[in-house]
Amino acid sequence: MMPLHLGPFVRPRSGLVLTWICLFSFGFTCIGGEHAATVTHPLPVAFSDLLPHFLVEPDDVYIIKNKPVTLTCRSTPATQIYFKCNGEWVHQDQHLIERNVDPATGLPVMQVKIDISRQQVEKIFGLEDYWCQCVAWSTTGTQKSQKAYVRIAYLRKNFEEEPLGKEVALDQEVHLRCHPPEGVPPAEVEWQRNEELIDPETDPNFFITVDHNLIIKQARLADTGNYTCVAKNIVARRKSSSATVIVYVDGGWSEWSKWSPCGADCIMWRSRECTQPTPGTGGKECQGLDLQSLNCTSEQCPQTASGAEDVALYVGIVAVALCLTLLLIILVLVYRRKKEGLDADVADSSILTTGFQPMGIKPTKPENSHLLTIQPDLTTTTTSYQGTLRSRHEVSGKFSMSNGPLLEPLPNGSHTLHNGKLSSDPNDFMNRLSSQTYFKTLPRDSINTSYGTFNFLGGRLTLPNTGISLLIPPEAIPRGKIYEIYLTIQKKEDMRLPLAGCQTLLSPVVSCGPPGVMLTRPVILSINHCFDACLENWAIRLKKQSYEGTWEDVLQLGEDVVSEPYYCQLEEEMCRLFTEQLGRFALVGESLSMAAAKRLKLLLFAPTYCSTLEYNIRVYCMDDTQDLLKEVMQMERQLGGRLIDEPHVLLFKDSYHNLRLSIHDMPQAHWRSKLMASYQEIPFYHIWSGSQRTLHCTFTLERQSLSTCDLTCTLCVWQVEGEGQSFTLDFNILKDIRPMDTDFLLMDNCTPALAGPSAFQIPYLIRQKICSSLDAPCPNGADWRLLAQRLKLDRHMSFFASKSSPTSVILDLWEAQHFHSGNLNQLAAVMAEIGKQEAMIFLVSDGEC
Numbered sequence: 001m002m003p004l005h006l007g008p009f010v011r012p013r014s015g016l017v018l019t020w021i022c023l024f025s026f027g028f029t030c031i032g033g034e035h036a037a038t039v040t041h042p043l044p045v046a047f048s049d050l051l052p053h054f055l056v057e058p059d060d061v062y063i064i065k066n067k068p069v070t071l072t073c074r075s076t077p078a079t080q081i082y083f084k085c086n087g088e089w090v091h092q093d094q095h096l097i098e099r100n101v102d103p104a105t106g107l108p109v110m111q112v113k114i115d116i117s118r119q120q121v122e123k124i125f126g127l128e129d130y131w132c133q134c135v136a137w138s139t140t141g142t143q144k145s146q147k148a149y150v151r152i153a154y155l156r157k158n159f160e161e162e163p164l165g166k167e168v169a170l171d172q173e174v175h176l177r178c179h180p181p182e183g184v185p186p187a188e189v190e191w192q193r194n195e196e197l198i199d200p201e202t203d204p205n206f207f208i209t210v211d212h213n214l215i216i217k218q219a220r221l222a223d224t225g226n227y228t229c230v231a232k233n234i235v236a237r238r239k240s241s242s243a244t245v246i247v248y249v250d251g252g253w254s255e256w257s258k259w260s261p262c263g264a265d266c267i268m269w270r271s272r273e274c275t276q277p278t279p280g281t282g283g284k285e286c287q288g289l290d291l292q293s294l295n296c297t298s299e300q301c302p303q304t305a306s307g308a309e310d311v312a313l314y315v316g317i318v319a320v321a322l323c324l325t326l327l328l329i330i331l332v333l334v335y336r337r338k339k340e341g342l343d344a345d346v347a348d349s350s351i352l353t354t355g356f357q358p359m360g361i362k363p364t365k366p367e368n369s370h371l372l373t374i375q376p377d378l379t380t381t382t383t384s385y386q387g388t389l390r391s392r393h394e395v396s397g398k399f400s401m402s403n404g405p406l407l408e409p410l411p412n413g414s415h416t417l418h419n420g421k422l423s424s425d426p427n428d429f430m431n432r433l434s435s436q437t438y439f440k441t442l443p444r445d446s447i448n449t450s451y452g453t454f455n456f457l458g459g460r461l462t463l464p465n466t467g468i469s470l471l472i473p474p475e476a477i478p479r480g481k482i483y484e485i486y487l488t489i490q491k492k493e494d495m496r497l498p499l500a501g502c503q504t505l506l507s508p509v510v511s512c513g514p515p516g517v518m519l520t521r522p523v524i525l526s527i528n529h530c531f532d533a534c535l536e537n538w539a540i541r542l543k544k545q546s547y548e549g550t551w552e553d554v555l556q557l558g559e560d561v562v563s564e565p566y567y568c569q570l571e572e573e574m575c576r577l578f579t580e581q582l583g584r585f586a587l588v589g590e591s592l593s594m595a596a597a598k599r600l601k602l603l604l605f606a607p608t609y610c611s612t613l614e615y616n617i618r619v620y621c622m623d624d625t626q627d628l629l630k631e632v633m634q635m636e637r638q639l640g641g642r643l644i645d646e647p648h649v650l651l652f653k654d655s656y657h658n659l660r661l662s663i664h665d666m667p668q669a670h671w672r673s674k675l676m677a678s679y680q681e682i683p684f685y686h687i688w689s690g691s692q693r694t695l696h697c698t699f700t701l702e703r704q705s706l707s708t709c710d711l712t713c714t715l716c717v718w719q720v721e722g723e724g725q726s727f728t729l730d731f732n733i734l735k736d737i738r739p740m741d742t743d744f745l746l747m748d749n750c751t752p753a754l755a756g757p758s759a760f761q762i763p764y765l766i767r768q769k770i771c772s773s774l775d776a777p778c779p780n781g782a783d784w785r786l787l788a789q790r791l792k793l794d795r796h797m798s799f800f801a802s803k804s805s806p807t808s809v810i811l812d813l814w815e816a817q818h819f820h821s822g823n824l825n826q827l828a829a830v831m832a833e834i835g836k837q838e839a840m841i842f843l844v845s846d847g848e849c
Helices: 118-123 307-345 426-434 626-639 684-688 764-774 784-790 794-801 806-817 824-834
Strands: 021-024 028-031 036-039 053-056 061-064 069-076 080-085 096-101 108-116 130-137 142-144 148-155 166-169 174-176 188-193 206-208 214-216 225-232 237-239 243-248 267-271 291-295 407-409 415-417 449-454 459-463 468-472 483-490 503-505 509-513 523-528 538-545 551-556 566-570 574-579 583-591 597-607 614-623 641-643 648-653 659-664 671-673 680-682 696-703 710-719 724-732 753-755
Touching: 061 069, 069 080, 069 130, 069 148, 080 108, 108 130, 118 148, 174 243, 188 206, 449 459, 449 753, 459 483, 468 483, 468 806, 509 523, 523 583, 523 806, 551 566, 566 794, 574 583, 574 806, 597 626, 597 684, 597 724, 614 626, 614 659, 614 710, 626 641, 648 710, 648 724, 659 696, 680 696, 764 806, 784 794, 784 806, 784 824, 794 806
Parallel strands: 061 148, 166 243
Antiparallel strands: 021 028, 028 036, 053 069, 069 108, 080 130, 096 108, 130 142, 130 148, 174 214, 188 225, 206 214, 225 237, 225 243, 267 291, 407 415, 449 483, 459 468, 459 753, 468 523, 483 509, 503 583, 509 583, 523 574, 538 551, 538 583, 566 574, 597 614, 597 641, 597 648, 614 696, 659 680, 659 710, 671 696, 710 724
8 A cells, every 4th residue: 555645743722642543535534633634536556656746836026015925835635735934834724725636637637735923934034035935745755845945035225325416528437336225126226317117228328337327428418417326126215316427518619700891990800719619517618719800901900980980970879879869768668668558557555665654552662672663764756654553463454365355356457455345255256267278176165275366566365274384475477467366175085096016195286376477486285294203214305296287297306406396394293395386286105114104193082962871982094184184073063073082193103013002901890892803903904095085983882871971991902013002981971071181182263364464474564675685695694594594494405595585585494384373483583693783673663664
């Protein structure tokens, strides 16, 4: 009788050795102490002497983050098949075995699969490679498959060597080095120029070596740009710092021109141009003269013109000069008259005068008040302001665009800023916008939309209780232009962004427009975000929707280029976007490591009134942005719900682990949970994608009687193998008198739209004096650079320096940051530290006017 191979020896929990009894028939049955397995397809007699061979052998695999991998093996003819990993048999309970018969040969075919987890590999990580091998049996003998190695995939963040910028002459060879980060599997490398992929097959002037270096064989002017080394493998993608390559051209002369004829001064000339080649991108100019003169001989000199001809020539020249002068005077007069017409019509603005009336309420005199007053310039000839200078926080004096002023067109084409009520329904504005092709996807509800009419005075749009605002600085809109501008939130259900891989939405989708309007200075769009603001763990991209509806990457945070039309100031919970182009924007992130975390806001709601035995507690787990908080509060108000504890914030990491929720410590005599399991679970991807706005779980509790009103319990929310938060509840469900800290719910009562001076804390005249005082560089550093340093904005020095007035951009950012909490005295103290007392912010009181 042929011996029967029973595969790996299995020791039962009791520690006793199993005794096997094998009964042979057409099939055979193995009976053990704990279980029995029946093989229904024995080998036909004709093939009983065949050894098994493998139809499928396990291949090398990589574990990406925490996702298990599956190894597969198939063999014929086979009666048994098992895996062993690192020399030890895998328990048979972990095998998934399929048996069938090859219809062509009648031979039995067996297939086995096993899953390998990250934890299994990490147990021996660093000691040796983790490997698995498949072993198949037949009645003749056994065969072993090839070893399949299981490795944990990773890609480190830092490049071992990054490319360095250089300046090279035209036609010179350029060598850019790159050593990618360590990774498993090893990273593939590609190169980009100005964010576009370099393909040596289509452009043979480029060559990428086997050790990943880039060679430009002959530098061309078009090769000037920013070069980036990109390393990627199956788990991540890394970009090196950009290396700027400048291809310069030294200028060269052309041949001298022919000598000119002798002039009236008896001199002839010749010239040459620096165009062979023309100097470019920092190349040297041609050395030497571009113009030569030579005295003519007496025979070459022209004869002197007669006196009558000279007189006629001079008279003609004088006549032409007089005509040109008269024409210039007429143009200047016309221009000044038009300009005066515009300035005189914009009458209700305190920025056009320096004569101010006293305030009705005398403010408290601050420290340094002798430094905070500027006397009015009484020599000004502009139209004087006839109203009262009011505090910016007096709503009645603001230019409110939701219920206040509009710039009405006048018959003569000029415009006047009025203080009045809107004569039309606010929805009329959205209806007009939505009728245009590009605005078909704009939400029609006025709750999530603010709009107003603005001119060169600037202004501000705000979506109350969302953290979203648009600051339009003075002079951002060209003089003579009037724009009707809107700001709105695009709900994610209406506007889905195409997210790939591990990308996640980190902000609301915000629209401001209309797109395509001309701006002479950047506006500042403030948007809430919900990530941990650690750029080392993230690749954050600003996306903008094009006219065609596609989403494009326009900026990567941390790699801002000051010459681009977009620039971001990243704060702990806010992103300030400087942009010269209006449109639809969103922040999208891709984690670079498992330490990357999103902020989740946890909210607990329950019914305001409960007349049944059942009592529901809803737990919201949503992105920590103010617009979502506002949306949930409004929705719960409609559902009759109330907040039963203060919100908590949870850092949710990109670890692929789910979120769990459980409830404990209820008095069993009075309450019970109707949840069948010990906890509820929200899948990782439902949270990480950010596509579900109001994600929540409901705990249904049941009280023993209607007289039971006191509820005590602990509700826990945690990420598996991550951070957690707990809520300790102890209240009466009918008479909850607990003092609730509602700071997070402070209603933003600001006017949605403000135009002109009322939109800014710093008066326009003072702003001009500060800019004129600090824009000019100062040898001792007491200029805009010191202002940026004192306001803790010095990390943006290069961006400020790229603007014609760095100080004005700094003050714009200060206005955007401190709209609700701005302290002019604090800003005045900063100015005093700088030593620019002539540019102090003023306070006007009755005694000082």
